[in-house]
Amino acid sequence: MRATLRWAHSDLRTHRGEALFITLATAGIVASLLLAAALFGYATNPWQRVFTQAHGAHVWIHTAASADAGRLARLDGVDSVAGPYRTESATVSAHGTRASVELRGTPRLPSVDRPLLTAGHWLDPAEPDGVVLESSLARALLAEPGDTLTLPGTARSLTVEGIADSAEPRYSPGEQPGLVWALPSAVRAPGGQVTGLRLADPADTDYAVQRAVTVLGAGAVGEVSTWQQARAEAQGENRLLGQVLGLFGLGALAAAGFAVHGAIGTRIRGHLRDISVLKAIGFTPGQVVRIFLLQHLAYAALGAVAAAALTEALGGRVPGRIGDAVDVWQGLPGHSVTLVAVSVGAVLFIGLTTGLAAWRAGRVPPVPVPRPSAAAGGRLTGLARGALGLRLPAALVLGCHKAFAGRGRSLAGVARLALPLLLIVVALSAWTTIDRFHSSPEQVGLPAALTVRSDGGMSDPDVRALLAADSRVADAYPGVEVAALVPGQTGTIALRGLGTRTRPYPYTLAEGRAARGPDEAVAGQGLLDLLHVRVGDWVRMTVGEQPQILHIVGRSIEPQNAGRVVTTSLDTLRENDPRVSPAFYQLRLRPGADPQRVAAALTTAGHGHLDVHAVPNPADGLSPLRAVVTGLIAVLALIGLVELLTTIGGSVREGERDVLALRAIGMSPRQITMITVTSTSCTALAAAVAGTAMGLPLAHRLIDAQGSSNGIGAGIARSPSPGLLLLLGASAVLGAATLAALPAARAARRRLADTLSAVA
Structure with a gap:
């Protein structure tokens, strides 16, 4: 046991940064999973408690x-x-x-x-x-x-x-x-x-x-x-926040597990002689495995305990919905069980990935096996030889060859680094989608900024005249909304008549076309799911004793009423019932107009007979998601940093065998350093490209699936700007190059005697 502790202590001193990053990443992962559990409990419990009591x-x-x-x-x-x-x-x-x-x-x-x-x-x-x-x-x-x-x-x-x-x-x-x-x-x-x-x-x-x-x-x-x-409705945004935290927490946990697995595998390959010596002096395979397993379990346990303690002590002080959720969650009966289960589960998962990697250390023979004399990258490919023939810098060509020599370990390293980058792309897509609700509401089913209703003290012509007199109002669409019984009479939906055929309402369509003819309508995803119909079908509903048969010609993005809305023109409703008159007006404002000022002016001009309010935006309740996304990106960046350190360590260690040959052909220490830096940068570049290529379609699928489950419907997802994606990729590549520069320079300037001992 004493020798085991000494080995663990020596390894910790050698890899302090990696140990710190693993601990911090585990703390972030456990904290996100605990907050997700709190939000799920908060989403259901208050309403359920009130309903029961x-x-x-x-x-x-x-x-x-x-x-x-x-x-x-x-x-x-x-x-x-x-x-x-x-x-x-x-x-x-x-x-x-x-x-x-x-x-x-x-x-x-x-x-x-x-x-x-x-x-x-x-x-x-x-x-x-x-x-x-x-x-x-x-x-x-x-x-x-x-x-x-x-x-x-x-x-x-x-x-x-x-x-x-x-x-x-x-x-x-x-x-x-x-x-x-x-x-x-x-x-x-x-x-x-x-x-x-x-x-x-x-x-x-x-x-x-x-x-x-x-x-x-x-x-x-x-x-x-x-x-x-x-x-x-009561669960609303709380459940969405919980789903986001839970999804990214589990994804980050998987990324952390793979990163730890890769780090241990690289360390084992770099310490084959030391492990053989340990076995030669009496260490059993089980003891060798336990050295790595207990060491990384201690890192994970420290991070999990820190996350649980901070969530318990400070979670309720977080302003907004997250703090309220933690306060409520701490009073629930299953709170302690969830706290322990999430923390232990995260530690056990990291322990499982650690054990799988450490198992290879137990199989190292007690007699050191000579390292292969061939270069780690293998023979130069035709492409690499052709690049050298074109007089491209040798360090650049050899570095790229070293990164993409077709080795399984290189591909595994790219995959492990691509996973946190993929999740970061998904997180940025969620951020961009929420920003779109605020910056371009007309693209997500919210073309109108204000709704105006009269209390009966003003006639409809007077209301229209007042709205037309305000130069900041671009369009005023008359509308009426009634409750309609669905087929089978098991519930009601919202039937809206908005705009007229001469001045149609500007729907945001995700499928089909706009309603232009008689009896044509568009519907939200929630209504299509409720009635089990598709675009192109006819639906029959009942308003009072009057049946209303409509042809669904399009699916609109409908953020309100859980998407259980069917919208047609006011003219169509009047054909079925001539007594229908506008009950409200939806106002589309001119660019630059302040909705609050316009609402105040219309209220004053209406002498108290107008009720003017802003059209509710579903993104208004998701402001805590910005802080959540920021925290998740920081956790994923830590995991990516662990993987980068692993890649750099492996590249530097494998490059030690090539230093003598490279010096023999006249390469300077700076050129040798550039080979390792280029190899690491190419690995980061490949991971960034792969993470972006897979992350963008995955983000669209996840966001659209969430929109469909909420009734809004698919078609709301938006990708980050190309500039932001380029910044993410450039940060990964520059970060890899910066981190690799110092250890690569040290290895390139080692004495020949040290290099010979490393090769032996």
Whole structure:
């Protein structure tokens, strides 16, 4: 054991940098995997906790006020019912912020889908104008208990009595109205009613919706939302961040394992005589293997422990969603098990790759085998001889020959270095795609910057005239959105009429063509997946009691409503129902116009009768991904650095056998140094080209697959700029040349006696 420790200590002193980089890389990998686990837990747990504690409803059905919603309680599979509650659509304002809301007349604290108070108190009959706000709506309005909400266009006001969490879909400007619980007396202009169904078996959700629509009639059902939709929406960007961290963490772990494997293999080839001596003095093959195995397990364990400790101590202090996720995750029951399992799993994987490489050390014979006299690169190829005949620099030709002499080890070294570079290209592609959502939203399904709605205080011609008077508004597209029952009546989708045939809405198409003729429409990926249809198919849906049959001629990139949107022109909807009139306007602004200033100006010009808000951008919630990508690139760079050090060490060690021959033919130490530098640079160049060539299509596949799973659809992926890719490749090549220069120069200037001993 003493001799083993002395060997390990000597090896550590010789390879301090490599040990440091392996430890830091392992720490980064384990930290990314732990944060991924935290984000996955955070994505699911808060909503699941609220749903469980609130005894949440599995289905919410909005119906006409005249519908006999009491019949829903007698449906098979319905365990309990919330409501029916009368509802009123309204717009509220607080602290200069407006929001569309649903006032829900709730006479008492419900037992099904019970709001969980986080501040204030529940409704008090002594305060007839008191309301309780859903927490996401309260955050949007910056409202707290005691604040007053005004209803623009009316003399009414409401007082915030409390704030509560709910398992229903959260408030989203322009997509989902906020939820406001109020006493029935505060709902003065009811436009419908809503009923919540808690099912005995949540798996029967689609069947329960179908039965409810059959009992009430399609014309009485306005909108249906389910617990699966609410859960998917609540997970949102948190799950995406977790997937990104997990994917890159596992990829980095594989790259680190291969890098350690290559480093040990190179070290074993360089210490064959020393290992033979160890065996000659009594070391068993198992002891030789354990020297390498325990040494690298110690590096990995140190990195894993450091990552786990830092995540536990400082993870909750990270600003934003990641810090919140760690705080929630640390309180979950399986937190300790996950912490240990991820750390131990990473260490064991690195130990496995270490053991496979160290096994070769155990097979080294105790009697040293003479090294082959042939040069490591083999005989010169015809191409190399031809290059020398053209009087190209000999150092350049011999260096390239040494790097690409067809050896399996050289190809393996290129592959190991290409893997972290490939993952860096994927990470840069993800960064570029997110930037595209902000810099060119019109290319990802967001051509409009603002949405304008009237509260009824202005006529439609007045609204159009006001929008046309603002020179910063390039186009104003009239639109209407209604909930439509899908075939089979198991849920509702969003049916939109946007633009007219003379002024069509500028869809962002990923497949097919734009809707130009009667009954033509484009659909999001989420809708195509939901209905199991493709571009070119006809779909039938029901709006109230009116059937609507549309021909899907294109697939649009649809970032909203999980892609469950079918869009046609306003003219097509009017042909089916002449009473359809614009409910809102989508505004496309001129280049350089500030959306916030335009929104403020339109709100002022509308004298309080217009609700103007920015079109939500799905990339707004992904700002933590930038820091995540930066950290992952740093970890991958460390892994690449380990592999470069391995490549340089192997190249220098193999070049020691050629020094005498090269000096004999008159080459100077500088030229000999350039051979090693060129060989290492060529290896890095080949790895950069291979990593880029494979990374770009892989990034497109991964990003488009993620877009399809979220309902946005394929076609959103964008590659980094050629300049950025060139910078990445140049950095890899220059870094390899810089790192190789010093050890190569030392080897080229060694004394002849030392060189002879190395060759012997």
